[in-house]
Amino acid sequence: MYDKTHALMQRGRDFLGTEHAILCGAMSWVSERNLVSAISNAGGFGVIACGAMTPDLLDAEIAATKALTGKPFGVNLITMHPLLFDLIAVCAKHQVSHVVLAGGIPPKGSVEAIKAFGAKVLVFAPTLALATRLLRNGADALVIEGSEAGGHIGPVATSVLAQEFLPALADEFVVFVAGGIGRGDMIAAYLEMGASGVQLGTRFACATESIAHPAFKQAFFRANARDAVASVQVDPRLPVIPVRALKNKGTEEFTAKQREVAALLDAGKVDMEQAQLEIEQFWAGALRRAVIEGDVESGSVMAGQSVGMVTKEEPVAEIMAQLMAESEAALS
Ligand SMILES: Cc1cc2nc3c(=O)[nH]c(=O)nc-3n(C[C@H](O)[C@H](O)[C@H](O)COP(=O)(O)O)c2cc1C
Numbered sequence: 001m002y003d004k005t006h007a008l009m010q011r012g013r014d015f016l017g018t019e020h021a022i023l024c025g026a027m028s029w030v031s032e033r034n035l036v037s038a039i040s041n042a043g044g045f046g047v048i049a050c051g052a053m054t055p056d057l058l059d060a061e062i063a064a065t066k067a068l069t070g071k072p073f074g075v076n077l078i079t080m081h082p083l084l085f086d087l088i089a090v091c092a093k094h095q096v097s098h099v100v101l102a103g104g105i106p107p108k109g110s111v112e113a114i115k116a117f118g119a120k121v122l123v124f125a126p127t128l129a130l131a132t133r134l135l136r137n138g139a140d141a142l143v144i145e146g147s148e149a150g151g152h153i154g155p156v157a158t159s160v161l162a163q164e165f166l167p168a169l170a171d172e173f174v175v176f177v178a179g180g181i182g183r184g185d186m187i188a189a190y191l192e193m194g195a196s197g198v199q200l201g202t203r204f205a206c207a208t209e210s211i212a213h214p215a216f217k218q219a220f221f222r223a224n225a226r227d228a229v230a231s232v233q234v235d236p237r238l239p240v241i242p243v244r245a246l247k248n249k250g251t252e253e254f255t256a257k258q259r260e261v262a263a264l265l266d267a268g269k270v271d272m273e274q275a276q277l278e279i280e281q282f283w284a285g286a287l288r289r290a291v292i293e294g295d296v297e298s299g300s301v302m303a304g305q306s307v308g309m310v311t312k313e314e315p316v317a318e319i320m321a322q323l324m325a326e327s328e329a330a331l332s
Helices: 003-008 010-016 033-041 055-068 084-093 110-116 128-136 158-169 184-192 214-222 249-266 272-291 305-309 316-331
Strands: 022-024 045-049 073-078 098-102 120-124 141-145 174-178 197-200 228-230 243-246
Touching: 003 010, 003 184, 003 316, 010 174, 010 197, 022 033, 022 316, 033 045, 033 055, 033 073, 033 316, 045 055, 045 098, 055 073, 055 084, 073 084, 084 110, 098 110, 110 120, 120 128, 128 141, 128 158, 141 158, 158 174, 184 197, 184 316, 214 272, 243 249, 249 272
Parallel strands: 022 045, 022 197, 045 073, 073 098, 098 120, 120 141, 141 174, 174 197
Antiparallel strands: 228 243
């Protein structure tokens, strides 16, 4: 049915063990058992967002996801989590097949610890040199993610990253493209450039199976591309990774938060690492308020620029079928 798309996705499908090489990127608070299992049951690849979860919470989430799907799914771990190696041990206990390391360069020993229990490791990399090094040193696949994406972002657009990374890496390695993908036509284009598959977040965040609050979903359905803006860095010293979210009062609160952290830094009350942790905790809390409590005014409604293409609540299987049909039509 999707012969041309499936043929171009073959390496990605083999790597993920799925029907379609479409990942739903981990979204903190959103990518839990319900959405993850729905994605995998629809032939895609769901990824649990561990975020700031404790090892016990991750343990329960993996077990609950396994109860809802027999298909492959992955776990996304944030590299700066203070208990990273305990979280890896939880993944080992459950024989998780794929672990995604996000949020920074994988710390020493982490890739090895994951491979030691037989799982595959997916990494992100901001530059071609670093990507090449990570892939040569054991990472099994790469996700390149452009600045159109929702959540934490880098400075370069997906279209540019694709042109830079795919010709250099796609012959030898499995590379997935993420950021700003809202339709199957775009999937077809990246596959033709050599990608093994794609990763989407924004397009799936408000699916019927997503537990996001109805107010969070409404905010998505109303928003246009230009409403999904990147956060502004107030003090150049602060290690602030920009975050793309719908513009609201919370956007201003983040500015205030940065001033507060900068003052703590000046007073010598925190070091740079603690400052970064403070800022990440702000985002985790603000995203939780929006996703779980539905506070879309002062919470953080993280969304990518493809949000304008998300107009109604649809079951994951329908979104997946639409994307695949659009890709197939584009390739035909
Ligand atoms: C609400 C939201 C939360 C996200 N949280 C995370 C996260 O916790 N970890 C992560 O690696 N990426 C996170 N992302 C990025 C997604 O995994 C994915 O790569 C991105 O959404 C793809 O780009 P798109 O939004 O343009 O489809 C998040 C994205 C959104 C929209």
